Amino acid sequence: MSDLVVLRPEGLYCPAGDFYIDPHKRVTRAVVTHAHGDHAKSGCARYWTATPGYRLLKTRLGAAAQVKPQDYGQVFELGGARVSLHPAGHILGSAQVRIEVDGEVWVVSGDYKRDDDPSCAPFEVVRCDTFVTETTFASPDYVWPPSGSASAAIHAWWQQNRADGFASVLFCYALGKAQRVLAELRRHVDAETTVYLHEAMTKLVGHYRREGIAMLATKPVNECVASHDFRGALILVPPHAFGTPWLKRLAPYRTGFASGWMGADNGRSAKYDRGFTLSDHADWPSLLRTIDETGARRVLAMHGDSALLVALLRARGLQADALDLQH
Numbered sequence: 001m002s003d004l005v006v007l008r009p010e011g012l013y014c015p016a017g018d019f020y021i022d023p024h025k026r027v028t029r030a031v032v033t034h035a036h037g038d039h040a041k042s043g044c045a046r047y048w049t050a051t052p053g054y055r056l057l058k059t060r061l062g063a064a065a066q067v068k069p070q071d072y073g074q075v076f077e078l079g080g081a082r083v084s085l086h087p088a089g090h091i092l093g094s095a096q097v098r099i100e101v102d103g104e105v106w107v108v109s110g111d112y113k114r115d116d117d118p119s120c121a122p123f124e125v126v127r128c129d130t131f132v133t134e135t136t137f138a139s140p141d142y143v144w145p146p147s148g149s150a151s152a153a154i155h156a157w158w159q160q161n162r163a164d165g166f167a168s169v170l171f172c173y174a175l176g177k178a179q180r181v182l183a184e185l186r187r188h189v190d191a192e193t194t195v196y197l198h199e200a201m202t203k204l205v206g207h208y209r210r211e212g213i214a215m216l217a218t219k220p221v222n223e224c225v226a227s228h229d230f231r232g233a234l235i236l237v238p239p240h241a242f243g244t245p246w247l248k249r250l251a252p253y254r255t256g257f258a259s260g261w262m263g264a265d266n267g268r269s270a271k272y273d274r275g276f277t278l279s280d281h282a283d284w285p286s287l288l289r290t291i292d293e294t295g296a297r298r299v300l301a302m303h304g305d306s307a308l309l310v311a312l313l314r315a316r317g318l319q320a321d322a323l324d325l326q327h
């Protein structure tokens with residue numbers, strides 16, 4: 001049996017179905033695992049994606065893009081391949097791609113995590129012969145704190161800043177992280193509490209609300225009057241706005257950053273007053289547990305440094321290789 005997914009210059013390719021998964025060049029048929037920029041290349045002729053992420057992907061690709069939403073678990077045929085999408089627990093609408101040809105099953109994970117996240121459907125374990133896993137954090141250095149502890153720490157930081165007369169400016173990615181923070185903070189404050197948003201997040205938060213994700217009330221900063229006093233408030237801002245003049249209107253403030261990269265720091269926390277480890281990728285124990293649970297005899301690792309994982313899986317008797325993909 002030949003491989004159901006192979007690596008081509010355009011990205012992961014399924015020969016039996018004649019489609020790509022998250023291609024990074026323009027192709028005819030693209031199955032997109034989720035709407036993050038490094039997975040959703042514009043200019044392809046046709047797209048398939050999971051229904052909850054449909055609006056997010058259209059926002060990324062433009063209104064003219066031909067996108068077919070597919071409900072989780074619903075089988076559709078592309079060429080000779082039976083394809084279905086399954087929750088990856090990464091962001092709203094994120095999907096693993098299950099491909100079946102003549103009884104052989106491959107699953108391409110896309111980005112995924114196993115931690116609890118009230119802003120998207122939880123990861124579903126899909127049994128398969130070959131599992132293509134992402135390896136963004138494939139090192140024992142990466143072990144996330146328990147689910148919910150980051151948002152509890154963000155809440156405590158925010159309340160302390162409020163008591164001290166400061167605004168809390170939390171830098172986080174506009175798609176996925178911001179909405180997860182807004183959903184998790186409902187456990188800590190009254191649901192009517194308003195959190196302020198940088199304008200880059202407004203539309204994306206609206207898409208989450210339309211998909212029924214419960215989050216704190218939000219208001220765009222640019223809809224506030226120029227004299228608005230933000231002391232005591234929490235404001236979510238994308239990392240690219242760090243150091244820009246736009247922030248001046250939020251003063252006096254303290255800064256925080258919510259990211260998985262805080263888990264190993266890499267010097268990033270130095271420029272922020274506080275760092276919070278909040279990742280939308282699997283940590284090392286979750287990667288190993290997930291591979292085990294899929295029952296796969298063969299594992300292909302991509303999207304990160306996979307040497308350690310590949311060596312460990314081989315030592316356990318699995319067939320394991322790195323798939324090197326240039327983004």
Ligand SMILES: [Zn+2]
Pocket residue numbers: 034036090111
């Ligand atoms: Zn992603």
Ligand SMILES: [Zn+2]
Pocket residue numbers: 036038039111303
């Ligand atoms: Zn990614």
